[in-house]
Amino acid sequence: MTGFFTEDNSAAAVNARIGEQADARLALVMSALVRHLHAFAKEVELTPAEWEAGIAFLTQTGQICSAERQEFILLSDTLGLSMLVDAINNRRPDGATENTVFGPFHVADAPVRAMGDTISLDGKGEPCRYQGRVLDMDGAPIAGASIDVWCDNADGFYDVQQPGIQPKWNNRGIFITGADGAYEFIGIKPVSYPIPDDGPVGRMLAALGRHPYRPAHMHYLVTAPGYQKLVTHTFVGGDPYLESDTVFGVKQSLVAPFEPDSTGRAAWHSPFDFVLVAEDSGKD
Ligand code: BEZ
Numbered sequence: 611m612t613g614f615f616t617e618d619n620s621a622a623a624v625n626a627r628i629g630e631q632a633d634a635r636l637a638l639v640m641s642a643l644v645r646h647l648h649a650f651a652k653e654v655e656l657t658p659a660e661w662e663a664g665i666a667f668l669t670q671t672g673q674i675c676s677a678e679r680q681e682f683i684l685l686s687d688t689l690g691l692s693m694l695v696d697a698i699n700n701r702r703p704d705g706a707t708e709n710t711v712f713g714p715f716h717v718a719d720a721p722v723r724a725m726g727d728t729i730s731l732d733g734k735g736e737p738c739r740y741q742g743r744v745l746d747m748d749g750a751p752i753a754g755a756s757i758d759v760w761c762d763n764a765d766g767f768y769d770v771q772q773p774g775i776q777p778k779w780n781n782r783g784i785f786i787t788g789a790d791g792a793y794e795f796i797g798i799k800p801v802s803y804p805i806p807d808d809g810p811v812g813r814m815l816a817a818l819g820r821h822p823y824r825p826a827h828m829h830y831l832v833t834a835p836g837y838q839k840l841v842t843h844t845f846v847g848g849d850p851y852l853e854s855d856t857v858f859g860v861k862q863s864l865v866a867p868f869e870p871d872s873t874g875r876a877a878w879h880s881p882f883d884f885v886l887v888a889e890d891s892g893k894d
C-alpha cells in the first residue's frame with residue numbers, strides 16, 4: 611500500500627496500480643517509463659504552460675502523420691532514440707559492418723538489377739561506381755546475398771518525395787551476389803539533404819538552434835540466409851554535415867572512399883565491403 615498520491619511518492623503510486631495479470635515485460639517497460647517521466651518533471655520543475663506546450667507538440671506530431679509521413683519516427687530519430695535502440699539491439703564483434711538508422715524512405719520490392727547496372731534513372735548527378743564484396747567474419751565471400759540500395763537524387767530528394775517528377779525507382783535497386791560475393795552498380799555521388807522539416811519536428815529543431823541536414827549517404831539493406839540483417843549506409847567523406855548529422859547516424863567505419871574512377875565508367879568510384887555476422891553467433 612503506497613497511500614495517496616504525493617509529490618514524493620508519485621511514480622510509486624502510479625506503478626502500484628499495475629495489475630498482477632499484466633504482461634511482465636510491459637510492466638517492466640511501463641514502470642521504468644513512469645519513473646523516468648516523473649523524475650524528468652521533478653528535475654525541471656515542469657510548469658503547467660510547459661506541460662500544455664508539450665501536449666500540443668505531441669498532438670501536432672500525431673496529426674501530421676499519414677501513410678506517407680511518420681513524424682513520431684522523425685522525432686525519435688532527431689532525439690537520438692532511434693540510433694540508441696539500434697545500438698542496443700545490434701551489438702556486433704569488431705570487424706563486422708556496423709548498423710545505422712533505417713530511415714523512412716526505403717521502399718520494399720525494388721527492381722532486382724543485373725550486376726553492374728545503373729540505379730540512376732533521371733540523368734542527374736555525378737555518376738559513381740559502387741563496388742565491393744559481401745563477406746563473412748572469416749573473410750569468405752557470401753553468395754546469394756541481397757543488397758538493396760537507395761539514395762537521394764542530385765537535388766536532395768528521394769523518388770518517393772517527388773512522384774511525377776522523378777522516375778519511379780530512381781536511385782534504387784536490388785543486387786544479388788554470385789559465388790565471389792562481389793557487387794557492383796552505377797549510381798550517383800549522393801548529396802546532403804534536410805529531413806522533412808516543415809512540421810513540428812522541424813520547428814523543434816529550429817527552436818533548439820539545430821539544422822535539419824543529413825550528410826550525403828547511400829543506404830544499404832544487406833541480407834543473406836543464415837546471417838544477421840545489416841541496415842546501414844556509406845557516407846561521403848568530407849561532407850560538411852558528417853559531425854552534425856541531425857539523426858546521429860554517422861559512424862567512422864561507415865565513411866567510405868569516394869575517389870576518381872579509373873575505369874572511365876563513372877566520375878567516381880566508391881569501394882566498400884560488407885561483413886555480416888552469422889545468425890547463430892548471438893548479438894552480444
Ligand atoms: C534517411 O536517411 O533517409 C532518413 C533517416 C532518418 C530520418 C529521415 C531520413
Ligand code: FE
Nearest residue numbers: 713715827829
Ligand atoms: Fe537517407
